[in-house]
Amino acid sequence: MKRWTAALVGLLGVAAALAAGHLVAALVGPPSSPFLAVGNTAIDFTPSPVKDFAVRTFGTYDKLVLLLGMALVLLVAALVAGLLSRRSPLPGTVLAVVLGLLGVAAVVYRPDLGQLGVLAPIASLVVGVAVFRALHARALRASAGPGPDAPDADAPDADAPDTDARRAGVDSEGRRRFLIASGATAVGAAVAGAGGQLLATRVDVEASRRAVGDLTPARPAPPIPATADFAGEGTPSFITPNRDFYRVDTALSVPRVRAEDWVLRVHGMVDRELNLRYDDLRRRDLVERTITMTCVSNEVGGPYVSTANFVGVPLRDVLREAGVRDGADQLLSTSADGWTAGSPVDVVMEEDRGALVALAMNGEPLPLEHGFPARLVVPGLYGYVSATKWVVDLELTTFAARKAYWLERGWGERGPIKVMSRIDSPKGLSTVTGRAVVTGVAWAQPTGVGKVELRSDGGPWQTAQLAEEVNGSTWRMWRAELDLPPGGHLVEVRATDADGVTQPQARVAPVPDGATGWHSVFFTIE
Template sequence: MTTPKRNNRLGLPSAALVGVLAAASALAAGHLAAGLIAPRSSPYLAVGNTAIDLTPQPVKSMAIDLFGTADKVALLVGMALVMLLLAVAAGMLSRRGPVPGMVLIGLVGLVGMAAAAAQDLGPLGLVAPVLATLAGVGAFDFLHRATRARAASPAERRSPENDAATPGDIDEQHAERAGGDSGSTGRRRFLMSSATVAVAAGAAGFGGQVLADRKGVRASRQAVGPLVPARRAPTIPPGADFTKSGTPPFITPNPDFYRIDTALSVPQVGTEDWHLRVHGMVEKELNWTFDDLMRRRLVEKTITMTCVSNPVGGPYISTANFIGVPLRDVLLEAGVRPGAEQVFSTSVDGFTAGTPVDALLDPDRGALLAVSMNGTPLPAEHGFPVRMVTPGLYGYVSATKWLTDLELTTWDKRTYWEERGWAERAPIKTQSRIDTPLGFGKVPAGRVTVAGIAWAQTVGIARVEVRADGGPWKDAQLADPVNIDTWRMWRTELDLSPGGHTIECRATDRSGYTQTPERVPVVPDGATGWHSVFFTAT
């Protein structure tokens, strides 16, 4: 009689656990190494940032439409799910032996190394993904051995039940019956090994986060102290908004200010480490520290910023009081050479933008190297310690955060978003939005209040009109103006019968231009069209 060959494959739950714990070990080790060297070199973040850079523009626009300012959270969650599936796959492929899983982990590690290299982090940027790969492969091999030792305990190998078993998985209940005390010992060894790896991964991940936080900017922001501009912005008049009618407050609180950028993790740059280089087509190159910048003349301006990704009626528009150094002063001190067409700005995370030189030299526009927002140093997520703010231009060409370099050059040098199909120049378009009633909402029939905002930065809003159900246009009441670089609130009242209604709005700026009804998407230089809202009067 031939004895059936013993099957020593890992059970499905055990194999999956081996893969997941090995992946966690890899990510934690990489995060710890990155915390010691450079937080952006963490493999998880490096892959995410590279994914952002390589994602086609239509997909990016769709992500913003679907998730709004939570698009980066959605990306991180999606990456976590993919990593989880790959980890489980590594375990499933390695039920008979560890090699397939180790190879898969190694391949994923190579992706992390390539992503770190693509982020231009230098040779040290590869340390974290290399250590992550080694930790993942090592943890997988260690756990696989421990699991197989548990599955093939001495008592199990002696068991008549095992000799007579048909091919299949060795599950925990069978091991208990077959192995007795030795099976319990194998199980304890497996659980101890798994717990050890889990605890080590957790400690490494926590340590990496602590180290990254120490490189944070909280203390640096607090050390900036009060900023007293040589020229303050005019006081916002009480009638500048219609919040009781449903508009936003005129000044957007910092936590509510929209955020759209390419940074998966917020760059952490302290004032003591910050520097700015102004070079290229200039008479004199400038190299400033933060203290050098603070010795310049500071001014305060109230400015409404708008994102080019804002769809018709969208939320990506906010207003703040910014304090900073006039960019015109900086360029005049450097001396702009003839032929310079754009100021090519670079962020510490590698993002680039191109702003027309003539816009920055315009004394009436008042572009800033901003250091403060609504009375406090810039929040980290809004560009601390220094960012650009340029009225009248969409942010992707004029509002570089975490600024570190300004190069005077020609339009031949292409920026981050130009390489992805967006326009070279992007003046903000005259637009308006309905804030109340809400779309598909219900309101009492009769006298209905309609309110919203309009904007035409550097020109100013002169008129807003509203109509219901395609009827005649009616002039809305405008809130008190603040300046031509800010939004303007409006409201009106309409008498509406019970049933469904569609209201539309359109704005006319001070040049006499009335916004077009033609609907165009955000690419390549901003959306246009009349905003409309459907609701029901009951």
């Protein structure tokens, strides 16, 4: 068959397979869609340095880049399989089987998918093979010309002009049937894919979120003073709006859990197991705390740090109600999609730490992408050991007995946040007219920032002006006016926490327990 015909057959076979898997997944569990299951499994098996590179390079678009990359790989594979199948359907059949088995393996591997989940990749395999072979057969017949029942052009009584015309008619009819079958397949795949997407979102989580209403804290956080930031001079606003709050996680698709269906199980090394529903928590005396969260993937000077007012139930109270037994040193929290984090029990049980099972964020129920219905927030620990979103399970155990997601991949065990500072203004390589006003942020949760210093061109350190402190578990803004001559200048910053620990100069990558180093920018005075 012609190359374009073979390529089209390969593309339609893969499209039909993916659409069928997506449709069936919508009925047995949306995450079992082969495309998503393989993507999530690929994330799990990606080496940590590669993940760190993806977060550093693509930021919050890393998942979109992964999905687009997978789509491109499938596109190329479909084209190659089609082109290799111009004479025989075997290469394309092998590809369909391999992709189907890969989907089955990915679904079986995922901890959040039940046994019925394998039906989605099995449907993908069966439909992919069947559609490819059916289209391939039609394409071959169309390419081969008239069949055995067509007039014989070499027969002595054949009228050559009439025979050629009839042969052309047969060829045309074969092509027409192939094109009709191809069009029907394309339409069917589109309908199945769209139907699967609609069914997958039939759980109206947004309606559940709206129905929650106000989550008014019995103990609100102190008001944020107007002098808590220098937003007018280039720092972020002290409170990060929900739409701007950083998001770094491993979920390709946001788990869709309704508040009325949510249950938090507390078990393991406890005196009594608890099963807490959403209403069980919201009826308690809620507290509001202003907390800065930091991602361990944040490079020196990076953007993955944000601050919000969280409302929820003190995690310490929940664990005391369950009764933590002696010897338990790890709180293993599990997300609705199976992701796990291990928090040090001694930290989350500190009376003044302020760890929360959070239900609300900046005056509204948690946004879906930030953990609705509930998440953990533990001040002073990087998110990979403390900030489980869509949390459904808390197990009291030990670090020796259970390893959480990132510990299995070589990251640090306890994850305390390191003292850090960042220059926000002026931006690197920018030009400043007149006197240089340098502003930025520093953080050292939960101790608090005691001092920020700057120096230009390797000269003496100058102490910056600090904005008003809100609490030790939040970032702190700073500003400094530098009297610099015209020309290019390199400005560096370092912070010291309230206990006197100064941010080290040596640059260390985020792996395994957070980056260190002084942030610097180069700009020009004119």
